[in-house]
Amino acid sequence: MNTSATARTAGMDARRFAKGSARDGAARAGLTARGVIYLLVGVLALQIAFGENNQQADRGGALAELAEKPFGAVLLWALGIGLVGMALWRLSEALFGAVGPDGRKAKKRLTSAARFVFYAFVAYSVLSFAAGSGGGGSSDKQSKDVTARAMELPAGQWLVGAAGVGVAVAGVWIGARAVLRKYHDKLKLGEMSPRTRRLVDITGVGGGAARGAVFAAAGAFAVRAAVDYQPDKAKGLDDTLRSFADTPLGPWLLVCVAAGLVLFGLFSFAMARWRRV
Structure with missing residues (x-):
């Protein structure tokens, strides 16, 4: 197969991800996962404020709290996969631009690239915790x-x-x-x-x-x-x-x-x- 044709096909597939249902699903899964973490951290902080809990009010504490729930392991993996979706969405914005009139500007793309790095790290820490590697440290x-x-x-x-x-x-x-x-x-x-x-x-x-x-x-x-x-x-x-x-x-x-x-x-x-x- 022609190398240039293969490269063009790969580029078209990447752009389809950036603009299609895959990107949409990744973004919405990531936003949902982010919501779960903030919700749990907020609840833990409320318990600390009222003297009802000494657990960490951070991502590690949220993951530990989630792990104790029924089907906790499944929920942790789902959370990690959702955050991978968030990272991929931000990566697609960095590569192909975000929605809106300014979405293709360098400043927006750099911001998306920084968010990709951040969420890639968070996703890795959550998946490490789910795998039992201690990714939810203090x-x-x-x-x-x-x-x-x-x-x-x-x-x-x-x-x-x-x-x-x-x-x-x-x-x-x-x-x-x-x-x-x-x-x-x-x-x-x-x-x-x-x-x-x-x-x-x-x-x-x-x-x-x-x-x-x-x-x-x-x-x-x-x-x-x-x-x-x-x-x-x-x-x-x-x-x-x-x-x-x-x-x-x-x-x-x-x-x-x-x-x-x-x-x-x-x-x-x-x-x-x-x-x-």
Whole structure:
């Protein structure tokens, strides 16, 4: 077979995936899997706020919680496969462009590429946990270990500080976009009733604001670790969430943030149903 013809055929198959039902299914499976994780993390954080649970309020804790349910192993594999779908969807956006008038711009493609890397890592950790390889370790230990290794590099202190600023800015950006309801641009609003749209807005605004607050706080802790040159001051998701209970507002701020993460889980389910992909 002609090599150029084979390459053209492969390219056409890839584009069909990027634009067809395979991409649609991968995106919706991924958004559903993301919703499950955020929902479980939010519930665990609520239990911690009320002193009912000492389990990690992060991805590892969510996976451990899921594993204890009936058919837990099957659910873990389904979750991992869904996250693989999310990674493939983001990869297709990086290669062929996303929906919308700006979907083919370099900035959008780079963002999609970064999301592909992130979700590929998350999918790997979930599938490793499902296979019994311990992929659901503590986010706090992982954060401290990565920070310590980064600080050993030339200009490592500056790198950690810059990364922390980037995460904090991303958190503010996520929260602001949620409050401004920028996600409307990605939803099939015409398929929603007015009541459904109001409910989606409650989950989108509340969930996005809480998610942004968690990112901003985690970034601030990374900056503090860099400034003080103390990797132990970097915090993963679990420690970041618990830190909200140490504010003057006490556990009630953690309750609000945890409830927001539950809302973001529900919002992810709504995105899986109505997002334009």
